Structure formats: structure tokens, C-alpha cells
Amino acid sequence: xxxxxxSIHPWSAVAMIAAIVLCSTAGEVLTAAAMKSVGDLDEIxxxxxxxxAVRAVLTCxxxxxxxxxLALAFFSLLFALNHLxxxxxxxxxxxxxxxxxxxxxxxxxxxxxxxxxxxxxxxVCIGVYFLAH
Amino acid sequence: MMAHARLLPRQYMILLLVALCAxxxxxxxxxxxxxxxxxxxxxxxxxxxxxxxxxxxxGIVLLIGFFASYLTxxxxxxxxxxxxxxxxGNVIVALLAHFWLHEPISIERWxxxxxxxxxxxxxxxxxxxxxxxxxxxxxxxxxxxxxEQVR
Numbered sequence: 667x668x669x670x671x672x673s674i675h676p677w678s679a680v681a682m683i684a685a686i687v688l689c690s691t692a693g694e695v696l697t698a699a700a701m702k703s704v705g706d707l708d709e710i711x712x713x714x715x716x717x718x719a720v721r722a723v724l725t726c727x728x729x730x731x732x733x734x735x736l737a738l739a740f741f742s743l744l745f746a747l748n749h750l751x752x753x754x755x756x757x758x759x760x761x762x763x764x765x766x767x768x769x770x771x772x773x774x775x776x777x778x779x780x781x782x783x784x785x786x787x788x789x790v791c792i793g794v795y796f797l798a799h
Numbered sequence: 800m801m802a803h804a805r806l807l808p809r810q811y812m813i814l815l816l817v818a819l820c821a822x823x824x825x826x827x828x829x830x831x832x833x834x835x836x837x838x839x840x841x842x843x844x845x846x847x848x849x850x851x852x853x854x855x856x857x858g859i860v861l862l863i864g865f866f867a868s869y870l871t872x873x874x875x876x877x878x879x880x881x882x883x884x885x886x887x888g889n890v891i892v893a894l895l896a897h898f899w900l901h902e903p904i905s906i907e908r909w910x911x912x913x914x915x916x917x918x919x920x921x922x923x924x925x926x927x928x929x930x931x932x933x934x935x936x937x938x939x940x941x942x943x944x945x946x947e948q949v950r
Contacts, residue, residue: 798911
């Protein structure tokens, strides 16, 4: 049963949304790093077949670290939905994750997040908020 | 790994799958779960049985398709390039709901659709992958030249 939002301390709501955003960002970054270390899956599939591509992904430890964080993000979302309204949790976590991923992509994956990508991240972030609200 | 300045048609197809499979899969799960009676924590076996209902099974297949295409996209494109494509799926679903199911879309949602489309357009016009090896290749001859000068 969902507890009325007014009875939740605002910092508790912030902590729940922060947990989703942090776990999701860690999961996305680790999965992206795993796939970069594996290499182009289309080329691997052309060379070693579908089984070879699956084996290449499943033998990468970073992939499992990424999936573990994505699972944590999913359970954090379920926990938050048990206490907060969907109309708050979904847009807030989805749009904030886009910005934190851009920051994490620049810092940890050394991606070239230029002005074009920053603008895109902010536009999509506001757009997702409007669309889901 | 080579950088792809321009994506190939099959790579655009993968991005389209990423954009479409996630929201369609979520919609199928939502439709399947809402048509079931309320499930309590005391009866977890009901959740297992729910997997085999048509809408939820279709949703799971679509989400597996999303994850496979998402992993493929991440193997040749940057995370900051792929993620806006994921968000573009919400736009496609909203437009399908409006023109196909005749659902009303508020001004805020139209604003969201325009902003996401603009954002995806910004990213799609740029390179899909950060060009790291090119820097290393340029740095290597320069380092060799320095060593030769020292000799």
C-alpha cells in the first residue's frame, strides 16, 4: 500500500530517488565499459556466430557488475514506488539519470561529451520530465 | 576500435529497436499486469504464473530484444549517444497512442515530444563514438620523433 507522499520526509524521498539514479548510472556505465572492452558485437557475430557473441559478453566480468547495479536500481525503484507516487519517481529518476550518465560518461568512460551532447542531455531530460509528468 | 563518424543502415536499425522495444515491452507488461487480479506477497507463485500470460510473455520478449540491441549499440557507440535514442522511444509511443489509439496529448506532453526530438537530433548529427585510437596514433610518431632527436 502506498504511503501518502505528504507523510514522507522530503529527504527520504530525495534519498530514494538518489539511490535509483546512482545505481542506474553505475549499472549503465559499467555495462557500457563492458561492451567497449568486448568490441563490436556485429563484427564478433560475423566472425564467430551468435554463440560467439553471447560467449564474448557472458565472459566479461564488468558486464555482470553492470547487470548487478541495474538489478539494484530496479529494486530501488520498486522500493521507492512503495513509498512515493509514480508521477514523482518515474520522471525524476528517468530525467536525472540522463544528466548523471553524461557526467559519468565524461569522467569514467572518457567520452567526448561536447556542447552538442550536453545540450541534448538537458533537452531530453526536460522533455522526459514533461512527457512523463 | 575504429570510430564510426556516420552510422550504417543496420546500426540505425539497432537504435530503432532500442527505442521501440523498451517502451513497447513496458506497455505490454503494464497491460498484462493490470488485467490480472491483485497479487499479494503471500502468493508469489501467482507472479510465476503471470509470466506465461500472453501480454506479459510478449513484454518479456520485447525487453530481452531491447537489452540485446542496447548491448549491441553500446559495443560501437558511446553511452551518451545511445541513451537519448532510448528516450526517443517514449516519443514514438506517445505519437502512436495519439494517432492510432486517439488518446489526447496535453500541451506539456507535446512540449516534451518537441524537446526530446530536438535533443536526439542534436546527438544524431554528431559522431557516435569518441575517437581514442586516432589520438594514440598521432602521439606515437611524435614520441618516436622526440626519441630520434634525443639520439
